[in-house]
Amino acid sequence: MKRYNFSSAEKKWNAIWKTKRVYEPDLSSTKKPFYNLMMFPYPSAEGLHVGNMYAFTGSDIYGRFKRMQGYDVFEPMGLDGFGIHSENYAIKIGTHPVKQAKISERRFYKQLEIVGNGFAWNERLETYDPEYYKWTQWIFVQMWKHGLAYRKKQPVNWCPSCKTVLADEQVIDGKCERCGTIVVKKELEQWFFKITKYAERLLQNLETIDWSEKVKIAQRNWIGKSEGALIKFKIINDKFQINSKAQNSKHEVEVFTTRPDTLFGATYMVLAPEHPLLENKELGIRNYDDVAKYVASAKKKSEEERIENKEKTGVELKGVKAINPANNEEIPIFVADYVLSGYGTGAIMAVPGHDLRDSDFARKLDLPVRRVIAPRESNFQFPISNFQINPNDQNPKETELYEGDGILINSGKFDGIDSEKAKWEITKFVEGKKTTQYRLRDWLVSRQRYWGPPIPMVYCESCAKAGRSDAPSFAKATEGTAGWYAVPEKNLPVKLPFVKDFRPKGKDESPLASAKSFFEARCPGCRGKARRETDVSDTFLDSAWYYLRYIDPKNKKEPFAASRIKRWLPVNMYIGGAEHSVLHLLYVRFVALALRDMKLLNFPSKTGEPFPLFRAHGLLIKDGAKMSKSKGNVINPDEYIKEFGADAFRTYLMFLAPFEQGGDFRDQGILGITRFLDRIWKFQEGLKGKFAKKESPSIEQFLHYTVKKVTEDIESLHYNTAISALMILFNKFEEAGSVTKGQYKTFVCLIAPFAPYLSEELWGRIGEKKSIHRSPWPRYNPRLVVAETFPLVVQINGKHRATVEAERGLSEEKARTLALSHPMVHKAVEGKTPKRVIYVKDRLINFVI
């Protein structure tokens, strides 16, 4: 018997599939479109990572399953090869990214072809193709035209190694998402996209989409909605007399708090180092130099220092006080870097009795603490005298931090009120404003790098002086628009020029700033001399719309053809990594919603969400540890495919653990799958076409059960149990020696999504002409799914005592008689009347004695 030669079969079928266009639906006319999308890879490293392979295989199995169910499955693939990751790799190995892109492209596409995925190769795309990034730039221009792109100077994240700014989403634990270098703060003027305008919708829509729960939670937390109040505190200089000061003060600081119910406990105020009040000289801060020194050192701190060292520091502003509007008390003001400038108003009211951070700070600086909320279950007597407690007080119970809600004390006329209710009553009392804050910040899209789409904007100095720009009128009032013009759409793309020394310079600007011929431009407004923007846009903008381009990647007139969009969107199934929870998966939703609002993207959907169904796959580890080059435990997929074949590799990846959970890859494990596939081959070869004439009823019954099980398991991405069910079925085939052709064909169809080559080869060898991957998915007869008999479990006092084979649908009485006929049961129950008999139909009977 000839052994199965997987490598020649793989080669053969790849060629046949290509010429027969097995995986190419007609994008403009299909009747049952099914868009099966997977996150395209960064071609950044030595080759395709096994993690990508894992994700693609899981997604492809789902696509193949849907194709066999009769859908016109569209499963495109491309390369996210523009951007910092590809550029960093080019720097590392000392090539130019333009050259490296071509090398990576060949390597990746070759690898992607041998893994046996049903990709629609005609629609492949690369984000560095000018025909692609032309439209990435076009999206930037639309953002600008609709007031969603703006420039602003503010402290931003700067990676000293990548020599570029980063978005908040790209800073992980204070470190650069790409290279792990500690990120520092820098005050720079940059381009931002107004994703915050969409915060509420991005949050609300989460309720309408079917996504892996952990990703939704991550997005919810990242958006970070909180309800609270804005409350104004008057600022006075203590030179002035007490009674005149409050009324006469022209200075005010507004704070944001989610706990206005604790206002009476606000014993001091804290400003962020960037707070504008600190620059106000007429205020008469007496220790101005000390304050300035503190502010300077705080601004220099890196993100990591802030995170690592949570010891609170701060300086009091001498000579000034704030007035607590609830009780008109004068309270000290501090500057401290535990208050962030980018959130709320950059100023807080500090309530050390009821907030952990304020409590830490108060302890450190020995500040008084006042308790204003008592837990509901405590028995406070009202009214309580207005007491103030020092942290050194020997009565620690009273000063203990309490962050919960409860009943108000020490709060004047609000004493005794429930804190939930008091929140809004106190807000009203001090003329505060109820408001909502989001943790989400605007998306910083500028990058001071070479390998990316140049931001298609032009700056004209003379127009800036005259206050001219082509920003929409409603956006002109905001800062950073004067002098800026979008490159006219007919002039797109702004091609990335070849720059020999493409390495980042670290001078707050892109290497393009040294290419004079690139940045010299005409002003689209006054036709005078102007300068192009030399920064490029964030890679995540490239990937924020690729799924729209796939359906018509060669379209020269429009970014995406409206008729095809209507047919193919929203995407039916999106599979990818959870590491993109607050990166790609957030940006991509934002861009879709924004384009929809601009009336540029229109597909049938209530919310405009492009991915109603998303599943995150798990993480693959090797021998119990995370894969890393330094540990030398990185799986090279090519080697495994060469040794075991793509089918065995794919099937093993899916068998080793639940797809959505991820799991542990062990070399030994793949042998089990190899044996399984070999046995299938031998089984068919051994039959030599002599299939059984008559169906064995027990095999037939189990086959129907397996069809149901595998269908449901694939639908829910439980591939590991689907494969296990197929193994059990096949074990029965082997035991029986032979099965009918129909039964056998059903089995081959069921393994087709997992082992596309072997199944196709077997399919052809039993005389089938059409590709198995376009053959109908087996159906089952619901009546045959369960066997006619079942093992009736007999328990005595809940303990398993015997098992008897019984007819399905047995009545309780009959079950009882049957159970008692078993000698063991008979002996145990004999002579006693059971107190209770529990009968679970088709399952068990339990005698309680």
Added chain:
RNA sequence: GCCGAGGUGGCGGAAUUGGUAUACGCGCACGACUCAAAAUCGUGUGGGCAUGUCCCUUGAGGGUUCAAGUCCCUCCCUCGGCACCA
């Protein structure tokens, strides 16, 4: 610290959602084939001992129930995400 997922044989992992715990696979042991080995095939494989239609066993302890890996309470550990967001 907060949020999420999880803890089941020597290992990866199953368990119809409260109803035979350890499916399937790996590994291991023994046997067959072989001069031998690999491959392949067969048998066995949670632990215990008094070898039984016995007892124990799903991170630890308690509870609910005829019945708990599954539900409730307390605690421990591992992995992932967020992290001074007021």
